Amino acid sequence: MNGPVRILHVFGAMNCGGAETLIMNVYRKIDKEKFQFDFAVNTDIPGYYDNEIKALGGRIFCHPSPKDNIIKYIQAFNNTIKYYGPFIAVHSHVHNFSAIPIIIAKFNNVPVRVAHSHSTLGYHGINVRNVYYFICKKAMNLYSTNLLSCSSDAAHALFGKGILKDVKHQILLNGINLEVFENILENQNIGYIKLGLKEKSVVFGHVGSFSYPKNHKFIIDLFRDILKKIPESHLLLIGDGPLKKEIEESTKLMGIYDHVHFLGIRDDIPQLLNLMDVFIFPSLHEGLGIALIEAQAAGIPCIASNNVPKDANLNSGYFEFLPLNNDFSQWQIKINEALQSKENIISPQERFELIRKKGFSVDSTTKILEEIYG
Known part of the structure; x- marks a missing residue:
């Protein structure tokens, strides 16, 4: 393959949050002769980091909001992977919803599939929403090649108890410049x-x-x-x-x-x-x-x-x-x-x-x- 391999990061939007800032800090530092970042977002409203991403050689793919139409989102994300790749990795940062892009990446044979927990927000009890979250957790654990968390608390919240012993999981600290x-x-x-x-x-x-x-x-x-x-x-x-x-x-x-x-x-x-x-x-x-x-x-x-x-x-x-x-x-x-x-x-x-x-x-x-x- 000529040129750098491409990694597709999945966010809601590239605004100035902690996870987005972390990945932008990495993007500025990473060897761009080997790696290039692209970004899949769920909005067509420009984000804070959009201009810098384009200046660094990255692409931004705007998909429909899954809250409005999950089928259209799945179709659009699938098309991005099929027609704008190849991507060596899909790295998703959207908490429980990471299950969806991870599954799509799996069925498109993306070799590295990363689900990343940035929050301690957890879900408990038995109701329709929490059953959905439980299924997402199982799917992430099954179809991801790598599970990352910014802390042990964030790991337990998204991936469940015992995840710290899983060979696929590691703590990735939020590095600053x-x-x-x-x-x-x-x-x-x-x-x-x-x-x-x-x-x-x-x-x-x-x-x-x-x-x-x-x-x-x-x-x-x-x-x-x-x-x-x-x-x-x-x-x-x-x-x-x-x-x-x-x-x-x-x-x-x-x-x-x-x-x-x-x-x-x-x-x-x-x-x-x-x-x-x-x-x-x-x-x-x-x-x-x-x-x-x-x-x-x-x-x-x-x-x-x-x-x-x-x-x-x-x-x-x-x-x-x-x-x-x-x-x-x-x-x-x-x-x-x-x-x-x-x-x-x-x-x-x-x-x-x-x-x-x-x-x-x-x-x-x-x-x-x-x-x-x-």
Whole structure:
């Protein structure tokens, strides 16, 4: 075969989520003389990464939404594999629904078929929906050649108990690009000025899509409580999503809008992280939390909900897991501790070396995927 082999990644859309960002980090690093990525999405609405994908030589195949018409989706996906291949691998990132593209890939003789779990969202009980999820799990386990998970919790949620002993399964850590953190400018004054902050401001932050699992309502309720005790506080919310307008309106009704900065999707996240004093991550469920890895790379004290997998704590400095409830007193205590803990954060060189050793560098992730595809 002349030229690189092609891998088809399956997503809902190529927007700026954790799984999409992980694969784009790998895409930028991977040897493109050997491997080329294409993307199958379930929408014709342009995604955040679409232009970069095309610039890197990738193709984007838009399929009908399976929620609207599953038969049309199956036909379209099957045609993509038949007429736009050959693909050496189909790598699916759409949780339970990965069963469908994996089965289609199997019957089109795609040699490498990867189902990838990025979430701890699980399903329990007996009803029609959960029977469907059970069948999907069995199909993925049967027809995939490789099963990947970002954490052991994410593995159990999608593939079932005992999956960690399966020879087809392995944990693939969400690698980040450490180079951008190594090159962060230390001068924070420029960032403060751009955001209209004063140097004495206490800055809290969160990175994540405005969607139900990220729990932005908890963040702004907590921040309102913080603001009563620390009036010079500001909150940076980085990301976009369906609930953004609702959260914006809530901050206005609470009277805290002037202290909350909705920054949208950004390509300067390392610089913005460098402005924060405490990183807040109260997810309702989470595969791992790549934003937490980035926050630790930037040397920020982190406070996360205990729904986040324990693997997210790299032991690089202050990190707390707390329960979610309506009483913010425990969060306030830990926030005060975090604000006093910056001197306990290890040096940048030590942080970066720790992250590499633990396998959270994108170089490690890319190497593993090259071995799977190759």
